[in-house]
Amino acid sequence: MQQLNLFGHVAAAFADAPAEGIATAQLYDAVATAAGVDLAEARAKVPVGTAGALHSPFKRAVRWHQQTLKSMNIVERVADRAGFWKLTQPVTKELDRAADGVRLVAFSTTLGMAVWARHEDVFRGLGEPIALCVTSPPYPLRQARAYGNPTEAQYVDFLCEALEPIVAGLVPGGSIVLNVSNDIFEPRSPARSLYIERLTLALHDRLGLSLMGRVPWVNYSKPPGPTRWACVERVQLTSAYEPVLWFTNNPACVRADNRQILQAHTERHQRLIAAGGEARNAVYGDGAYRIRQSAFGNQTAGRLPRNVIERGHSCADTRAYRRAAQALGLPTGRRATGPAVDRNGMDPPIRARRRRAVPPVRRLSDAPGPAMGHPTKMTMTPYDDNEREYPEPETVLAIRGAIATGQTGGPMGPPGHWLNEFWQIGAALRDHAEILHGFQTTARQDLLDTTSHYLGAEMALIEQPNHPN
Numbered sequence: 001m002q003q004l005n006l007f008g009h010v011a012a013a014f015a016d017a018p019a020e021g022i023a024t025a026q027l028y029d030a031v032a033t034a035a036g037v038d039l040a041e042a043r044a045k046v047p048v049g050t051a052g053a054l055h056s057p058f059k060r061a062v063r064w065h066q067q068t069l070k071s072m073n074i075v076e077r078v079a080d081r082a083g084f085w086k087l088t089q090p091v092t093k094e095l096d097r098a099a100d101g102v103r104l105v106a107f108s109t110t111l112g113m114a115v116w117a118r119h120e121d122v123f124r125g126l127g128e129p130i131a132l133c134v135t136s137p138p139y140p141l142r143q144a145r146a147y148g149n150p151t152e153a154q155y156v157d158f159l160c161e162a163l164e165p166i167v168a169g170l171v172p173g174g175s176i177v178l179n180v181s182n183d184i185f186e187p188r189s190p191a192r193s194l195y196i197e198r199l200t201l202a203l204h205d206r207l208g209l210s211l212m213g214r215v216p217w218v219n220y221s222k223p224p225g226p227t228r229w230a231c232v233e234r235v236q237l238t239s240a241y242e243p244v245l246w247f248t249n250n251p252a253c254v255r256a257d258n259r260q261i262l263q264a265h266t267e268r269h270q271r272l273i274a275a276g277g278e279a280r281n282a283v284y285g286d287g288a289y290r291i292r293q294s295a296f297g298n299q300t301a302g303r304l305p306r307n308v309i310e311r312g313h314s315c316a317d318t319r320a321y322r323r324a325a326q327a328l329g330l331p332t333g334r335r336a337t338g339p340a341v342d343r344n345g346m347d348p349p350i351r352a353r354r355r356r357a358v359p360p361v362r363r364l365s366d367a368p369g370p371a372m373g374h375p376t377k378m379t380m381t382p383y384d385d386n387e388r389e390y391p392e393p394e395t396v397l398a399i400r401g402a403i404a405t406g407q408t409g410g411p412m413g414p415p416g417h418w419l420n421e422f423w424q425i426g427a428a429l430r431d432h433a434e435i436l437h438g439f440q441t442t443a444r445q446d447l448l449d450t451t452s453h454y455l456g457a458e459m460a461l462i463e464q465p466n467h468p469n
Helices: 004-018 025-036 038-041 056-069 119-123 152-168 195-206 227-232 267-274 316-327 348-357 393-407 420-463
Strands: 047-048 053-055 073-079 084-087 103-110 113-116 130-135 170-179 209-216 243-247 282-283 289-291 361-362 368-371
Touching: 004 025, 004 056, 004 084, 025 038, 025 056, 025 084, 038 056, 047 056, 053 056, 056 073, 113 119, 119 152, 130 152, 152 170, 152 195, 195 209, 195 243, 227 393, 227 420, 393 420
Parallel strands: 130 170
Antiparallel strands: 047 053, 073 084, 103 113, 170 243, 209 243, 282 289, 361 368
């Protein structure tokens, strides 16, 4: 009996077991069924050891893996039930956090492997040279995603501590590449946070890294945002890029070669090369840029790419992994809807009341638009998630609905719901409107009172009779 062949089946049996746990006898049968082992063969006993005691090799193998999972803090005994075991953390459809000391290979390909573990438990004892680390660490969001994130105040320390063992294992000239967010703002302000600048200085001062470049990742399929400062207050432009920071521990011998990513010459440039290069001499910008005769005439392997990445967040690889994850019932980051919640994430009766009560607003183009929260009739190409790279219409409708619900005094969603941020924007708009209405009412009354007193005084002067001399 090969023990390594049974490990995945043992782990899967615990994952599929009820929350109260699984008996060891049931574990044997579940693993045998999953592994395609006949139950009679699984229960068969043979002499083992010098004493020749009869044992089941299959059951010994299962218990071996059971104890391995226990040592990894993945399974534990059920306190009040003899012979029952369960997972230390229940299996849910949400993201599960790795416990301290747990290191599991999630999957592997010809390019490498993915390890499910806390980063502290992997990189501090890795003992292997690292040439490149590319990562998109959790952004310092005020409302954390399912995987959690540090606050803005914690971010620099968090990232320096996480990268310290990786930097220690970098080969000379190795690189650290970080994709961070450009849309972190100061509290209640349209001013962007300076956390990226603080992080850059800290990585240089604490870990000795040198900044090689800031590469913008331009993504025109990002949803319009920041919602409040771009769509409501109108003081910011909608976001379309995120910075990608490139660091190295030794710029003098950095392991980078742009010849590995050359792009094909354009047809226009190929014609220029065929003609022998430029046929003119010219000077532009007071000598800042010069064109000399025969320049750009040499045949080269390709053109150098610009230091800008233009790519949407939907691609063939992403779509393939989403389809595979959905087929396995795994979370893909998309919001699920239930029978009591519509696709805007709100109770349908609330949505109906919102449609009747919301006044019309103007769109970004300043052209007359429908009332916020009302159905919008418009001509558009049918959305195809497998082909297009634009925001989902449901996402846009959900954001508009949440803003409108907050604007009309409707209830906020459950704690932690991703639409609560937009509900708060609507509530702020309602508060501003009430303040403005109160000011206008007071100012109007003051104006009427002042006018009345003034006209009353004038009439008194006009109607005053003339006294004889």
